[in-house]
Amino acid sequence: MKTCIVVGGGVCGLTASILLKKRYDRVLLVEQGTAVGGLLSSVKDDKGNIYDQGTHIPVTTGIQEVDDILFNFENNEIQWHHFQRLETGNYFAGSWDLETQTIDARKLNKDVYHIGIGEFLSSVLPSSAIDIETYLEETLGPTFYENLAKPVISKLYGKDVDKKRLSTNTSINYFGANRVKAFDENLTRILKQHPEIDKKLGFHKSSEYDTYLKENNFSMPYYFYPNTDGVQLWISELVNKAQALGVEIITNTQVKKIFESNGKIDSVELSNSDVINTELVFWSAPPVFALHAGELPIHSYRPTFRTAYILHATFDKPLNNNKSHYLWNWDPSSEIFRITLYDNLRTEKTHSVSAEVLRDKSEAEFTLNEGVEDLRNMGLVAEDASIQSGFVQQIENTFPVPTKEFAEATEVNYQTLTSAYSNILVSGRFSGRCWLLHDVLRFAYEDINNYAN
Template sequence: MKDKTCVVVGGGIVGLLAAYLAAKKFTKVILIEKSLNAGGLLGSFEFNGALYDYGTHFPSITNIDDLDQILYGTKNERTEKYEHFPYLKSENYFMGEWNLSSPLPSTLSLPREVYAQGIIELLEAPGSNPSELNFEKYLISTFGNTFTTHIYKPILKKLLNEDLGKLDKNVLKVFGIQRLIALTSEVTKDLKSIPKYNDCLGFHSYTDGAPTLPYCYPKGSNGIGFWSDELFKKTLQAGVEIKTSKFVCNIDLNNTKIKSVELNDGSQIKCDLVFWSISPTLALKAAGVKISSIPPKFRSHTLCHFEFEGPFLKLFPQYLLCWDVEMISYRITLYPNITKDKSKLQRYNLTVEVLSDASAETRSQYILEKVLDEIRLMKIVSYDNKVLASKVEYMGNSFPILTVEFIDNLHKMNTQINDNFSNLILLGRGSGGNFFINDLLIDTYNKLQTIAEDYDDR
């Protein structure tokens, strides 16, 4: 498309992929990123000589050859640059004890009487009903009242602080708790041949029922930021102009067509097509369009980073999940356990993620100290293992609470975007329907193929 300019707003991994693909079709592609660096939350940083990731991110092969080559390189380059895992080694802490072979909450941790009643209800429950909009009723229909009350209600209250009835059932996928551990491993395997029980019972080990496509993580001393950095380099090599520390503050419309975007430095960019990979609310505001939907609720995200003098007590799992409602810790990444290369570094560092309300910004030191107490209490790190370095980062209100209202508003927002912009395409989580990184990348790839072909015919 000669003399056509495309603007990509948002420089996370989705925006980078979109810009790279757009560069194959458009004469000029400009990527706008508000932060100092592109890559979004799929980044890494060094602190006191040790490398940390912004959360736990293990992307997997997509099985789309062209897309995998863009994301990971040729097959030889993938082998050279990335470790591949058939499954992720994980454990979870719930009701004061560890499940050493699964990230799923275990019903076996409940008091005997509660467990027995819960099993009866689960076996007699009618099964999951995808058309049920009330999440609490959906849970009861799937797992029974006892497990809903004693497992799902407290865990989701801890993570999201929202009534079950208001949540959307997709929260189960977001936190990876669509199923529970119950009964014995052998009985579970037998029951999972029945669809009703396959929907609610999880394998007792993460080695069973593992995904067919492997997970990836960079080799050597690199963090997950290496992955986004590699795509950043490819995007530059493709001829994309990347403007960091910039954001769109005004959109100039001619009827519904975007003629140009104005950046915070006063510069204007004339454009033929815009790919928008950040919140759609910001596009409507920049165009002066009144927003008809209700603003979503968010949970704040805090990261607590620690380095210790000696090895952890947990020497095997790559990450841990804390479902225990008495604790604020949620997900814990154990960096020396991720790859063999990491373990050879003999740097004993970890990151703990905490979801809470906005008051976390003023309680960061308290959160750091409480998390340290918790990882010692859970016997992840011994009490005599000295802390060499610690850091707490308040990431802001970055975790939307997935309520039915939120999903409904997202659909309304998408409709409003389509009604007001004829040459703006939503990508990423704001486009609705996808939440996981691989799904978002595949969706972006497919959209760029289709849209570029359609646009090429104009």
């Protein structure tokens, strides 16, 4: 009997287990938590309103076999609200731009803007800087870095973080801090023909990005969200699909020890003392745990993690935005950086919203009143709207601060693990190769196919 072990029960692990069940007689998915799904889970308040643990909007990968796993269910267990364009926007300098998440430099003081434009247009050489501060100063220019990008990075990773320690080359996303809007639409189209300016100059509208994808023969993405529920419903149906195919899912369990011979994993011992013989290990958990289980050298670097505070609230009146699926807030006046608008994601109208804040462990907890006040100040919640229910969810160790040391440790540990065993596939965000979920799933699919061939 050919056996494969999948470690890590997030969407990547679940999808991989279904793909691998087509190739292996037995697939065992091992998850150390109490449930699979990772951060893609939903919560309820005391009135039964449903919110997600962050902004998670499932999107197609462009790979038919993967998308069939993710979005096609027998008997239509999920009634999808699906859309081709993901509507977003951003708040900066006291006003909203509902066309793109990219900061508009034209909102700066006129004198500052003109200085910044000169630097921006003069910076047309590629940068080889390995820290994000130097990289952005050399590409955006010092003025736009100081007034546009730096406040974003401070909001995400802490105002006291040494920006020169933050890595340029990392899978951890800077959420668009490396691009700006700076000119009118016609001039932007002309300037984006220059390859270096194209890297740092954003589109004015999401429709322009759609046109770019079509012109370059990229597959157009489709986005999905459960019509009357949260994203955890998607996870539940993926679990049902995996189990219906015979995937065995074990929670509250870790890989305790890896046994190998001649550079190939023969078996693993689980924390429940079971020993499982295996032909392949698909690892979508942090590689450091596999290195520990295999008694391999570990590049010891303890990353700094940010604590996420997610405000979940429901109001008695609709929000003042009936267009956007989610929003970014780049204004330094508020710590909120991302907002999910559920009325625009699903047909069930509850006037619910989630807003995310990142703080250090040592800082005070973010409160519901703080968050609601920020949403009112941004004009998102009407002044006469009353909060009906809500709470603040605290999640430790969510966003790692992407220092150069973190990037180096991630790369070294990945290389050590993949070099040690010929039959291990290291995937997921923890591989250090990508951050966005659809990219993670593409890599997983390619890894599995390449190994099979």
